[in-house]
Amino acid sequence: MTIDNSQTHQLVLSTFRCLVADLVQQYGGGHPGGAMGMAAMGVALWKYAMNYSPSNPDFFNRDRFVLSNGHTCLFQYVFLHLAGYRHMTMEQLKTYHSDRPDSYCPGHPEIEHPGIEVTTGPLGQGVANAVGLAIASKNLAALYNRPGYDVVDNSIFCIVGDACLQEGVGLEAISLAGHLGLGNLIVLYDNNQVTCDGSADVANTEDVAAKFRACQWAVLDVANGSEDVEAIVGAIDRARQISDRPVLINVHTVIGYGALNQGQASAHGAALGEDNVRQLKLRNGLDPDLRFHVPQAVYEFFSDCVPRGQQSERLWEEKVAKYTAQYPELGAEFARRVAGKLPSDWKKHIPAEFPSGPTPTRKSSGLVFAPLAKAVDSIIAGSADLTPSVHVTWPGARDFQNPLLQTKCGLGGDYSGRYIHYGIREHAMAAIANGLAAYNRGTFVPVTSTFLMFYLYAAPAVRMGALQELQTIHVATHDSIGTGEDGPTHQPIALPAFYRALPNSLFLRPADSEETAGAWEAAVEFGHGPSLISLSRQALPQLGGTARDKVALGAYVVKPEADPQLQLLATGSDLQLALKAAEKLAGRGIRTRVVSFPCTQLFERQSTEYKQSVLLRGKIPSVVVESYAVNGWERYATAGYSMRTFGKSLPGHAAYEYFGFSAGPVADRVEKYFRSATAEKLWYFEDLS
Amino acid sequence: MTIDNSQTHQLVLSTFRCLVADLVQQYGGGHPGGAMGMAAMGVALWKYAMNYSPSNPDFFNRDRFVLSNGHTCLFQYVFLHLAGYRHMTMEQLKTYHSDRPDSYCPGHPEIEHPGIEVTTGPLGQGVANAVGLAIASKNLAALYNRPGYDVVDNSIFCIVGDACLQEGVGLEAISLAGHLGLGNLIVLYDNNQVTCDGSADVANTEDVAAKFRACQWAVLDVANGSEDVEAIVGAIDRARQISDRPVLINVHTVIGYGALNQGQASAHGAALGEDNVRQLKLRNGLDPDLRFHVPQAVYEFFSDCVPRGQQSERLWEEKVAKYTAQYPELGAEFARRVAGKLPSDWKKHIPAEFPSGPTPTRKSSGLVFAPLAKAVDSIIAGSADLTPSVHVTWPGARDFQNPLLQTKCGLGGDYSGRYIHYGIREHAMAAIANGLAAYNRGTFVPVTSTFLMFYLYAAPAVRMGALQELQTIHVATHDSIGTGEDGPTHQPIALPAFYRALPNSLFLRPADSEETAGAWEAAVEFGHGPSLISLSRQALPQLGGTARDKVALGAYVVKPEADPQLQLLATGSDLQLALKAAEKLAGRGIRTRVVSFPCTQLFERQSTEYKQSVLLRGKIPSVVVESYAVNGWERYATAGYSMRTFGKSLPGHAAYEYFGFSAGPVADRVEKYFRSATAEKLWYFEDLS
Structure with a gap:
C-alpha cells in the first residue's frame, strides 16, 4: 500500500494527541502518555491496515484488535470515534473518568462495549488473548476455507507495551505463538522504554528483538514510530507477507509525544496539567483555547472507514453465500459456528x-x-x-x-x-x-x-x-x-x-x-x-443416591433420614467418607442425613424454600466434611471437619488417614460435637479437625 | 579443576541410576527418569563443585543448591546420602513414596529437611527462588566483604528442567537475573527434551540458548551430559570465571538414561517395571539381584565430602573471627545478620x-x-x-x-x-x-x-x-x-x-x-x-477508637454500646462507612455497636471467651460490611453487605455509591434486616447487597 498523506497525517496526529490530553485533563486523571505516543500506530491501523466495519462491530471476518496495554484505552476509544463507530460519540469520549455509570469509556477497555474484542488491563493478558484469537482464526480457516473461498482470513493485531513483555503470562503466550507459527498474528510493540518506575531499563535491559527471534517470531523495526505512519503501514504490509510465523513490529515511540514531559514517566499515568496541554496545542499549531476539538478535515480523513467496512462485509457475505451454494453441508456447519450454536443434541x-x-x-x-x-x-x-x-x-x-x-x-x-x-x-x-x-x-x-x-x-x-x-x-x-x-x-x-x-x-x-x-x-x-x-x-466408588440432574441444584440430600438429628455436608472425594461416617453414627443411634454439595454457586441460585429444606439451619447440627480450607462453608454448616494446615506427602489414602479423614475419626469427632451441641454452641462455628 | 576418575565415575553413575530405579520401583511410583539422566550433574556438584558441609547443613557461607524440577527429588536425596548428610540414611531413602509421615524423602524437596534450601515442585518457582538467593548473597557480600575478607562468597546453583523454562514465573526471574548481572548464579539446564506430553517440541521449539543470551546470560554447553562428569565440572569452572552475568549450562541429557525406555516420556513419572530395572542393572554391570545396593567404593568416592566441608567451615570461621577483630562494628552487625535477628529496638x-x-x-x-x-x-x-x-x-x-x-x-x-x-x-x-x-x-x-x-x-x-x-x-x-x-x-x-x-x-x-x-x-x-x-x-479519616495494639487481636470493638441490639463488622476503608451507618441507626433508636476486624487469622488465635465477647453470635443480628466477596464472613456475621459482582470503572467514591456502599443505603438496608430479623431467620445468612 502506498500512501502519501503526510500533511493530513500531521493534522490527524496533532488533533489526536491534543484530544487525548484534553480528555485526561478534564477530570484530572487517567493515562495520556502511552496513547499520545501511539497515535501514528492508530492511524496506520484504523485508516489503512485493518479490515473492520464500524457500522457492524461484530462483522465475523473482521480483523481483531487487542490493546494489551489497556491503560492506554483512550487510544482505542478515540480511534473508534474517528473511524465512525456510532456509539462512540464525542459526548461518550468525554465520559472518560467521569462518574457516569453508562460510559463506554471505562479506565480499561471492556468487552461489553462495541469495538472492544477483549477486556484488558492486567498486563500480559491481552497478548495471550490475541494468541487465542489467532488460533481461533487459523482453526476456522483450516476447517472451512476451500479453494477460492477464504471465508475466514482475518488478521489479529495486538499492541503491547514494555510491561506485557515482562509479565510471565505474556512470555508464555509469545513462546507458544512462535512454536505454533501463527502467521496471522501481528504484534506492535509500543517501545517507549518508560514504565511507572521511570526508565524501563531500571528493571529490564534485555534484547527484546533477539528474544522474539529466539521464540521464532519475525521482528521488524520502525524507528520514528510516534510520527511515521508510512513506515508503520509499510511494516504491517511486510508482516502480512510473512505467513509462517508471528511478527513483532518494534515501534520506537516517545511517551507523551509533544508534551513538555514527553519521554518521562510523569506522562504515563497522570493528567499533563493545564499549561502543558496549552503548550502542546501551541506546538502542534492548534488553538490552545479549543478543547476536545476535531477539525472537519480529520473526520473527512477517516470518512472512508464506514463505507469501506460495509463493502468488506458485503463481499464477505457474497463469498459465504456462493461457498454455501457450492458446499451446502460445510456451509451449514459454518453458519452454525458463526451463529455460535452448539449442536442441539x-x-x-x-x-x-x-x-x-x-x-x-x-x-x-x-x-x-x-x-x-x-x-x-x-x-x-x-x-x-x-x-x-x-x-x-x-x-x-x-x-x-x-x-x-x-x-x-x-x-x-x-x-x-x-x-x-x-x-x-x-x-x-x-x-x-x-x-x-x-x-x-x-x-x-x-x-x-x-x-x-x-x-x-x-x-x-x-x-x-x-x-x-x-x-x-x-x-x-x-x-x-x-x-x-x-x-x-x-x-x-x-x-x-x-x-x-x-x-x-x-x-x-x-x-x-x-x-x-x-x-x-x-x-x-x-x-x-x-x-x-x-x-x-x-x-x-459409585455412590447410591447421586444423580446427574441434581448437580444443577448445587446441593441435594443424597442420604435422606426421617426426622434427622444431625447432618453432614460433603463434596467430591469426601462424600463417600461422609456417607460411611453417617452409617457409623446411625449405628450409634444418631439419625444422620447426608447432603452432597457439588457447587455452592449453583445452590445459591435456588429458591429460599429449597435452600432451607436442604440446610435445616439452626434445627440440627450440621458438619461439612471437606479436605480443603473450610472458609465459606460457615454459611451452610455449624461445624467443619476440614484442612487447617497444608497437606503432606503420603500416598493418598495415607494422607487422608494422617489428617483424620477416615470414617472412624470423623464419626468419633462428629459424635462428640453432636453430644455436646447446645443451641448456643451451635452459633459458634466449630473446627472439628 | 582437573579430574581423572572416569572409571570410578562409571561405577558411581551406574550405582546412582540403579538405586533411583530401585527406590521408585519399591512402591511402584515416583519420578525416576529425570534423576537418572542427571546423575553426572550430581557427581559434578556434590563431589567437585559445591562448597558445603554435610555435617552442618546450615553452614552460612555454603553454596546453595535449588532443584527447580523438584519432582526429580530422588536426585537430591541420593546425593545427600552419598555426600554424608547424617539424617539421610539408606533407611530414610527407602521411605520415598512410603506411608511414613516421618520421611525425609517427600515427593518434592521440602525446606524442613536438612540439606534442602527451598521447597520446590510447582514448576518455575525454584529458579526464581534461586535468583532471590543470589540477590541475598550479592547483597551481603557488597555490604560486609572487605579487602582480604570475603565473608560471603558463595555461589547459587540451580537445576531446571524444560518446564521451568516454559513457566512464566521462571521467565520473569531469568529476565531480571540477567538485568541484575547476577554472576554468582549458575543454572544447569537438564535438557532432556521430554515432558509429560512426550517430546518437549510438541509445545516448545524455541532456541533456549539464544533466549538466555538475549536476557544477558552467558550460555555454555555440555554435549554428553548424562555421562560426562568432567565436561560438567569444566563448564562449572568456566561459569565461575564469568562474574558479570549469570550462566546457563545447557546440559544435554537423556531421561531415564540406561533404561529400556530411556529418552521417552514413560520414564518420567512412573516406576520403570521390575524387568526394566533388572536389565538396567545388567547393562550397568551390576548384580540384578541386589536392590538398594551401594558398593563401598562409591561411599569411599564421596568420603572426602564431610571433612572437606568441615575444613571449609573452619576456614570461614577463622576468617570471620579475624574480620571481626579488624572491623568490630561491622563484625557485630554481620553476626546479628547471621543469627537472623532484627535490631531489638x-x-x-x-x-x-x-x-x-x-x-x-x-x-x-x-x-x-x-x-x-x-x-x-x-x-x-x-x-x-x-x-x-x-x-x-x-x-x-x-x-x-x-x-x-x-x-x-x-x-x-x-x-x-x-x-x-x-x-x-x-x-x-x-x-x-x-x-x-x-x-x-x-x-x-x-x-x-x-x-x-x-x-x-x-x-x-x-x-x-x-x-x-x-x-x-x-x-x-x-x-x-x-x-x-x-x-x-x-x-x-x-x-x-x-x-x-x-x-x-x-x-x-x-x-x-x-x-x-x-x-x-x-x-x-x-x-x-x-x-x-x-x-x-x-x-x-482517622477513626476514634482504633488502636494499633488491638490489631494483634484480629478484631475488637471499636464503637462500644451498652446492651447492643445490632452489630456491624467491617475492615479497612469500609470501617468508616460502618461507623457512619451505625450513627444513623443509633439515630433511629437501634443500639448498634461496631467491630473493627483487620485480620481474621489473628482473631482465630484468640481465646474462645474473647471471640464470643466480640461476636455475640446468636444474640443479636450482626452484619459484615465489606466491599469484597462475603465468603468466609458467615462465621462471624448473620448477614453481609458485600460485593456480589465484579466492580466498575468509576471514581472511587462513585464506585462506592454505585454499589450502595455509602452510609445511607447501608443503614436503610441493615435497618430493614434488623426489623425483620427473627431467631429463625438469623440462621440463614442473608446477602443484603
Missing part, C-alpha cells in the same frame, strides 16, 4: 451409564468428555503438559499444530486440529482460552486442563474470563490431599475458597461418575463464564 | 502519632515503613514497577542494581542497595522474596509491593512462602472498588477469600493510620510466613 453424547466399579472422577470425566468432544465441534481442548493424566482427549483427536513443523520434528497435527499442547504454561493456557472464547461468542467452547493446584497459576486469567462472561471449562484433576505423594506443593487447600467466591463462575466438585456427568452438563449449560471441575486422582 | 522506629487528617492507608503505611526500613537493615524492599504509588521506599534508600549498568544507562545503585526494581513481574517478585527469606532465616525480611489485585498473579509464590513458613511482607495497595477509575480489572473481589483461607499467613486490612501501624507490627512479629497488608488508594 449435544447432551445425548454424554453416556447414560458408567462402569459400576470405583473410578477416579478424572477418568469419569474422560468418559463423559471423549464422546462429547468428538461430537461437539465447538470444543477445542488442551492441556498444560498433562495429557496422559487429565483425560481431556478423545479417539481421533487431531493436534492443533504448525503443519510446517511436521518435517522438522515429526509432529502430527495441523491447524484443523482441536487439541492444543499448551506446554507447561498454565497461565497463558487460560488466557488463550479466553481469546478463543472471545473470537465470537459460542463459536468455540475452550476446555483446558491441569492439576487443580495449578489453576492457581492460571487464576488471573480464569478471573478475566469470569469478568468477561466468557465460557471456558477448566478440568482440574488431582484435587485435594488425595493427590498423594506429590505432597503439599500439589495439594490445594485455600484455592477452592477463591473459586467459590469468584463471581460469574462455577466451581464444581462431583463425587462420582454420575455427578461428573452432571458437572459437565452444568458446565456446558453455563454459557457465560468459566466452570472449573475439580476431580480426583484416586478411584472413588 | 525495631518497634521504636514506628511513629507514635500520625497526621490527624484523612490519609490513604497506603500513605500511612509509607509513614510507618520509611523509618522502619531505614533503621532495620534486614529489610530488603521493592516493587513491581509501582514505586511512586505504593510507598515502600525511604529517604536515602539505595537501589539494588548491577553496578556495571551505571555507565550504560545511568542507573544509580549497586549490590549494597536494599531497594529492588522488580519490573512488571509480580509472580517472580514474590518467588524471589521467598528466596531472599530462605537464604538464612531472619537475615532478610523481604518486602514486596504492587496493587492488591496483582497479588493474584503472585499468589502461587505467596502460597509457597506460607507453605515454607518464610517471612515476607506484601504491601498490597489500591484495594477494593475504592481503587476507582481503573475499573473491575483492578478491583479485587474474590482474592481476600483466598488469602484468608491460606494457612500460615496473615491478611491484614487496616482502617486508618493507627491500625496500619498495628498491621506492620503484626507483620514484623509474625516471623513464620507471609503477611499481606491490604491498603487503600483513597484517603481515609
Whole structure:
C-alpha cells in the first residue's frame, strides 16, 4: 500500500494527541502518555491496515484488535470515534473518568462495549488473548476455507507495551505463538522504554528483538514510530507477507509525544496539567483555547472507514453465500459456528451409564468428555503438559499444530486440529482460552486442563474470563490431599475458597461418575463464564443416591433420614467418607442425613424454600466434611471437619488417614460435637479437625 | 579443576541410576527418569563443585543448591546420602513414596529437611527462588566483604528442567537475573527434551540458548551430559570465571538414561517395571539381584565430602573471627545478620502519632515503613514497577542494581542497595522474596509491593512462602472498588477469600493510620510466613477508637454500646462507612455497636471467651460490611453487605455509591434486616447487597 498523506497525517496526529490530553485533563486523571505516543500506530491501523466495519462491530471476518496495554484505552476509544463507530460519540469520549455509570469509556477497555474484542488491563493478558484469537482464526480457516473461498482470513493485531513483555503470562503466550507459527498474528510493540518506575531499563535491559527471534517470531523495526505512519503501514504490509510465523513490529515511540514531559514517566499515568496541554496545542499549531476539538478535515480523513467496512462485509457475505451454494453441508456447519450454536443434541453424547466399579472422577470425566468432544465441534481442548493424566482427549483427536513443523520434528497435527499442547504454561493456557472464547461468542467452547493446584497459576486469567462472561471449562484433576505423594506443593487447600467466591463462575466438585456427568452438563449449560471441575486422582466408588440432574441444584440430600438429628455436608472425594461416617453414627443411634454439595454457586441460585429444606439451619447440627480450607462453608454448616494446615506427602489414602479423614475419626469427632451441641454452641462455628 | 576418575565415575553413575530405579520401583511410583539422566550433574556438584558441609547443613557461607524440577527429588536425596548428610540414611531413602509421615524423602524437596534450601515442585518457582538467593548473597557480600575478607562468597546453583523454562514465573526471574548481572548464579539446564506430553517440541521449539543470551546470560554447553562428569565440572569452572552475568549450562541429557525406555516420556513419572530395572542393572554391570545396593567404593568416592566441608567451615570461621577483630562494628552487625535477628529496638522506629487528617492507608503505611526500613537493615524492599504509588521506599534508600549498568544507562545503585526494581513481574517478585527469606532465616525480611489485585498473579509464590513458613511482607495497595477509575480489572473481589483461607499467613486490612501501624507490627512479629497488608488508594479519616495494639487481636470493638441490639463488622476503608451507618441507626433508636476486624487469622488465635465477647453470635443480628466477596464472613456475621459482582470503572467514591456502599443505603438496608430479623431467620445468612 502506498500512501502519501503526510500533511493530513500531521493534522490527524496533532488533533489526536491534543484530544487525548484534553480528555485526561478534564477530570484530572487517567493515562495520556502511552496513547499520545501511539497515535501514528492508530492511524496506520484504523485508516489503512485493518479490515473492520464500524457500522457492524461484530462483522465475523473482521480483523481483531487487542490493546494489551489497556491503560492506554483512550487510544482505542478515540480511534473508534474517528473511524465512525456510532456509539462512540464525542459526548461518550468525554465520559472518560467521569462518574457516569453508562460510559463506554471505562479506565480499561471492556468487552461489553462495541469495538472492544477483549477486556484488558492486567498486563500480559491481552497478548495471550490475541494468541487465542489467532488460533481461533487459523482453526476456522483450516476447517472451512476451500479453494477460492477464504471465508475466514482475518488478521489479529495486538499492541503491547514494555510491561506485557515482562509479565510471565505474556512470555508464555509469545513462546507458544512462535512454536505454533501463527502467521496471522501481528504484534506492535509500543517501545517507549518508560514504565511507572521511570526508565524501563531500571528493571529490564534485555534484547527484546533477539528474544522474539529466539521464540521464532519475525521482528521488524520502525524507528520514528510516534510520527511515521508510512513506515508503520509499510511494516504491517511486510508482516502480512510473512505467513509462517508471528511478527513483532518494534515501534520506537516517545511517551507523551509533544508534551513538555514527553519521554518521562510523569506522562504515563497522570493528567499533563493545564499549561502543558496549552503548550502542546501551541506546538502542534492548534488553538490552545479549543478543547476536545476535531477539525472537519480529520473526520473527512477517516470518512472512508464506514463505507469501506460495509463493502468488506458485503463481499464477505457474497463469498459465504456462493461457498454455501457450492458446499451446502460445510456451509451449514459454518453458519452454525458463526451463529455460535452448539449442536442441539449435544447432551445425548454424554453416556447414560458408567462402569459400576470405583473410578477416579478424572477418568469419569474422560468418559463423559471423549464422546462429547468428538461430537461437539465447538470444543477445542488442551492441556498444560498433562495429557496422559487429565483425560481431556478423545479417539481421533487431531493436534492443533504448525503443519510446517511436521518435517522438522515429526509432529502430527495441523491447524484443523482441536487439541492444543499448551506446554507447561498454565497461565497463558487460560488466557488463550479466553481469546478463543472471545473470537465470537459460542463459536468455540475452550476446555483446558491441569492439576487443580495449578489453576492457581492460571487464576488471573480464569478471573478475566469470569469478568468477561466468557465460557471456558477448566478440568482440574488431582484435587485435594488425595493427590498423594506429590505432597503439599500439589495439594490445594485455600484455592477452592477463591473459586467459590469468584463471581460469574462455577466451581464444581462431583463425587462420582454420575455427578461428573452432571458437572459437565452444568458446565456446558453455563454459557457465560468459566466452570472449573475439580476431580480426583484416586478411584472413588459409585455412590447410591447421586444423580446427574441434581448437580444443577448445587446441593441435594443424597442420604435422606426421617426426622434427622444431625447432618453432614460433603463434596467430591469426601462424600463417600461422609456417607460411611453417617452409617457409623446411625449405628450409634444418631439419625444422620447426608447432603452432597457439588457447587455452592449453583445452590445459591435456588429458591429460599429449597435452600432451607436442604440446610435445616439452626434445627440440627450440621458438619461439612471437606479436605480443603473450610472458609465459606460457615454459611451452610455449624461445624467443619476440614484442612487447617497444608497437606503432606503420603500416598493418598495415607494422607487422608494422617489428617483424620477416615470414617472412624470423623464419626468419633462428629459424635462428640453432636453430644455436646447446645443451641448456643451451635452459633459458634466449630473446627472439628 | 582437573579430574581423572572416569572409571570410578562409571561405577558411581551406574550405582546412582540403579538405586533411583530401585527406590521408585519399591512402591511402584515416583519420578525416576529425570534423576537418572542427571546423575553426572550430581557427581559434578556434590563431589567437585559445591562448597558445603554435610555435617552442618546450615553452614552460612555454603553454596546453595535449588532443584527447580523438584519432582526429580530422588536426585537430591541420593546425593545427600552419598555426600554424608547424617539424617539421610539408606533407611530414610527407602521411605520415598512410603506411608511414613516421618520421611525425609517427600515427593518434592521440602525446606524442613536438612540439606534442602527451598521447597520446590510447582514448576518455575525454584529458579526464581534461586535468583532471590543470589540477590541475598550479592547483597551481603557488597555490604560486609572487605579487602582480604570475603565473608560471603558463595555461589547459587540451580537445576531446571524444560518446564521451568516454559513457566512464566521462571521467565520473569531469568529476565531480571540477567538485568541484575547476577554472576554468582549458575543454572544447569537438564535438557532432556521430554515432558509429560512426550517430546518437549510438541509445545516448545524455541532456541533456549539464544533466549538466555538475549536476557544477558552467558550460555555454555555440555554435549554428553548424562555421562560426562568432567565436561560438567569444566563448564562449572568456566561459569565461575564469568562474574558479570549469570550462566546457563545447557546440559544435554537423556531421561531415564540406561533404561529400556530411556529418552521417552514413560520414564518420567512412573516406576520403570521390575524387568526394566533388572536389565538396567545388567547393562550397568551390576548384580540384578541386589536392590538398594551401594558398593563401598562409591561411599569411599564421596568420603572426602564431610571433612572437606568441615575444613571449609573452619576456614570461614577463622576468617570471620579475624574480620571481626579488624572491623568490630561491622563484625557485630554481620553476626546479628547471621543469627537472623532484627535490631531489638525495631518497634521504636514506628511513629507514635500520625497526621490527624484523612490519609490513604497506603500513605500511612509509607509513614510507618520509611523509618522502619531505614533503621532495620534486614529489610530488603521493592516493587513491581509501582514505586511512586505504593510507598515502600525511604529517604536515602539505595537501589539494588548491577553496578556495571551505571555507565550504560545511568542507573544509580549497586549490590549494597536494599531497594529492588522488580519490573512488571509480580509472580517472580514474590518467588524471589521467598528466596531472599530462605537464604538464612531472619537475615532478610523481604518486602514486596504492587496493587492488591496483582497479588493474584503472585499468589502461587505467596502460597509457597506460607507453605515454607518464610517471612515476607506484601504491601498490597489500591484495594477494593475504592481503587476507582481503573475499573473491575483492578478491583479485587474474590482474592481476600483466598488469602484468608491460606494457612500460615496473615491478611491484614487496616482502617486508618493507627491500625496500619498495628498491621506492620503484626507483620514484623509474625516471623513464620507471609503477611499481606491490604491498603487503600483513597484517603481515609482517622477513626476514634482504633488502636494499633488491638490489631494483634484480629478484631475488637471499636464503637462500644451498652446492651447492643445490632452489630456491624467491617475492615479497612469500609470501617468508616460502618461507623457512619451505625450513627444513623443509633439515630433511629437501634443500639448498634461496631467491630473493627483487620485480620481474621489473628482473631482465630484468640481465646474462645474473647471471640464470643466480640461476636455475640446468636444474640443479636450482626452484619459484615465489606466491599469484597462475603465468603468466609458467615462465621462471624448473620448477614453481609458485600460485593456480589465484579466492580466498575468509576471514581472511587462513585464506585462506592454505585454499589450502595455509602452510609445511607447501608443503614436503610441493615435497618430493614434488623426489623425483620427473627431467631429463625438469623440462621440463614442473608446477602443484603
